[in-house]
Amino acid sequence: MRRWSRFITAVLLTIACVTGCGAAVDSGAVKTEGASLNPQPRENLEDGGSLTTAITEVSPQWNTFHADASAYTLSLWRWYNPVLAYFSPDGRYSPNPDYLTGVRTETVGRNTVVTYTINPKAFFNDGTPIDYRAFVETWRTSRGVDDRYIVSSTDGYSQIASVTRGVDDREVIVRFDGVYAWPDGLFNVVLHPKATSPEVYNEGYVRQPHPEWGAGPYTVSSYDADNGTVVFERNPKWWGRPGKLDRRIFRQMESQAALNAFQNGEIDATGVAAKDARARVLTMNGIDIRTAASPQQALLVLNLDAPILSDRVVREAVFAAIDRQTLARIRFTGLNYTEELPGSLSLYPFQPGYEDNLAGVVSYDPGKAAALLEEAGWREGGDGIREKNGKRLSLVLPNVGDDATGANLSRALQAILGKVGVDLVVQQRPSSDFSAVVVNKEFDLFMMGFSSSDPFGMAYFCQVWCSDSQFNPAGAGTPQLDAQIRAMTRIGDPMAQIAAGNKVEREAFAQYSNLPLFNGPAMVAVKEDLANYGAGQFYVGPIEDIGWEK
Known part of the structure; x- marks a missing residue:
């Protein structure tokens, strides 16, 4: 791995x-x-x-x-x-x-x-x-x-x-x-x-x-756990070329605070892959906006342990109701950027062997979504929200951080699901709660991302899809799928393994647990x-x- x-x-x-x-x-x-x-x-x-x-x-x-x-x-x-x-x-x-x-x-x-x-x-x-x-x-x-x-x-x-x-x-x-x-x-x-x-x-x-167990050009100089600040300075025990910087500082900040700090000269770089952020920095002098293809995947995760979403038919209905094209348009507004909707959580469209494994499994069809919810016993109530056995079809989506685009995506998803009778409650959480939301599964639906630090995506197929994986916050997977994944990972030829993995991923998507949304720059x-x-x-x-x- x-x-x-x-x-x-x-x-x-x-x-x-x-x-x-x-x-x-x-x-x-x-x-x-x-x-x-x-x-x-x-x-x-x-x-x-x-x-x-x-x-x-x-x-x-x-x-x-x-x-x-x-x-x-x-x-x-x-x-x-x-x-x-x-x-x-x-x-x-x-x-x-x-x-x-x-x-x-x-x-x-x-x-x-x-x-x-x-x-x-x-x-x-x-x-x-x-x-x-x-x-x-x-x-x-x-x-x-x-x-x-x-x-x-x-x-x-x-x-x-x-x-x-x-x-x-x-x-x-x-x-x-x-x-x-x-x-x-x-x-x-x-x-x-x-x-x-x-x-x-x-x-x-x-x-x-534990900097004493580390090694390299820099070491931890200070760490303020309460304020989320880490300072690295040159490591006197380093045997290689010395670091050019005297110190490297990280400060835990919400997106808007980081953007303000960058404009005020308090920090030296910040992510701006969102409309409002990019527009604000374009007016600044003496900066570059550095852009590359992004080995990152945004996805919507459903919590299969949530009582309502334990029903596979309901999960299929939720995914059928979601207009990914609209969400992607909101995400990339103001960036002068477009992309095809992604169809894999293993490889990126710019990599050899990539296939759209979501095609034929999930497609935007609100009529089908409504029919599936009817099939599952959820009937439309007086206010348009579906009910079953006296319980409303209400689901919670935590929105982590204060980024405006994130808030817009959450509201759009709320409106999209509302059209088929799903009450999506958006719960605002600070960025510092991110790990708690994921690890403790404090969500029904959650928009999050995977970031890849090397190109060997198929090697990590199990991280997303194996039933016992800590990187599977949805809680999806079956013993049968686990066995298929293990067999696929034993294939020694890289391209042959990718071909086999594409077939397995189509089956994995049919659990309706993880929905790729966009990659982006x-x-x-x-x-x-x-x-x-x-x-x-x-x-x-x-x-x-x-x-x-x-």
């Missing part, structure tokens, strides 16, 4: 990319080919300065391997923990030479074998060598054998037969059980061996970032002299090279 490859995020996905992610000045027409990062060599950058951005949530759970982690957890994790691999904007893998001096993948017999050679300079901040033991413990805790570990997913790691020491402690031999299609998605971050008891793994990182407004940062698609690069031009 790369369990963190699919991270749950707030639906509008306007958070700025944090690991290098921006460089043409916005000209009105949105272009999403490649990345927009203002790439600059180190010699063009100042030594010093700070970079401050908003973050939707500083999650209490700092362990990025844990089921309660989110995209925001990973964003912070990468600033003070080992990042063993880089990815180009289009998703090409390369090892980070500060940690890995070699990665060799081969097929031995009928099994994939990957040999990692670790840089002898690599140490955790507490002096522990980064060696084969970190790989062993990362695999052991993530493979899904010991249910004391609350891991978000076991994808990929569950297919490893062994992780062993090679010719010395700095060589690691990873042997898979069979041919594995996506080895580049594994061991791109690793866990410190001291963090791998079940107690520490599950609870030890709660409101405790990533748009990040930044001060124009900021380099090696912005909208990067799948980009993961050296954080030590983020900085300000001379």
Whole structure:
């Protein structure tokens, strides 16, 4: 798995990319080919300065391997923990030479074998060598054998037969059980061996970032859990090239507060992939709007544990009633951007092998929706809202954050469902409640997103659809579907696995639990002299090279 490859995020996905992610000045027409990062060599950058951005949530759970982690957890994790691999904007893998001096993948017999050679300079901040033991413990805790570990997913790691020491402690031999299609998605971050008891793994990182177990160009300087502020400064124990920035600061803020702070010069970048936000920053001087295709998926999730939605016919009716085209138009108003409606939660339309797996399963048909609700026994009441056995067809949709587009989407969905007799109650929640809404399932319907940090989407199919996955807030899945997913993930040829996965996803969509809404562009407004940062698609690069031009 790369369990963190699919991270749950707030639906509008306007958070700025944090690991290098921006460089043409916005000209009105949105272009999403490649990345927009203002790439600059180190010699063009100042030594010093700070970079401050908003973050939707500083999650209490700092362990990025844990089921309660989110995209925001990973964003912070990468600033003070080992990042063993880089990815180009289009998703090409390369090892980070500060940690890995070699990665060799081969097929031995009928099994994939990957040999990692670790840089002898690599140490955790507490002096522990980064060696084969970190790989062993990362695999052991993530493979899904010991249910004391609350891991978000076991994808990929569950297919490893062994992780062993090679010719010395700095060589690691990873042997898979069979041919594995996506080895580049594994061991791109690793866990410190001291963090791998079940107690520490599950609870030890709660409101405790443990910088002593990290490594890299930066380390945690301060963390204010109450105010949601994290400050990183250069790590004196780092063996590689020093970070260009003196400090990197994250501040937990609502969308409107972040936009105000950017306009006031209090923060240096903010997501602006919404009409009002983009319009406001277009009037500013000295900024770029950096735009790229977005490896993010917004979707509507139904809670199958909710009594009304436990009825599959009702869920089908809800999805048939939803006009996705209208929701997408609201989402992209003012962005000069359009896209085809997405049909997969595994791949993006710009990736090889993508198919519209929703077609033929769900289509907008309010007449059918009304008929299905009648079939399920829900009769229209005097006020137009359906009733059954004295109970109104009322469902709760939390709207997280104060973004205007999010509010508009919620109101539109309320009106759309009202036309077929569903009373949708929109419940306003602060951004800081995001994890609570998802983890505690405090919703009937919820608009949220998945953010992918690598291109191997089919490898993480189980995260979305397996019945026991922590990334399946809908609670969908069956033993039969789980078995099909397991069989699909055993296919060693990548394109053959994608073809099989497309067929399985069509069956998964027929549960009427997850409805793709839109993908959209990533748009990040930044001060124009900021380099090696912005909208990067799948980009993961050296954080030590983020900085300000001379």
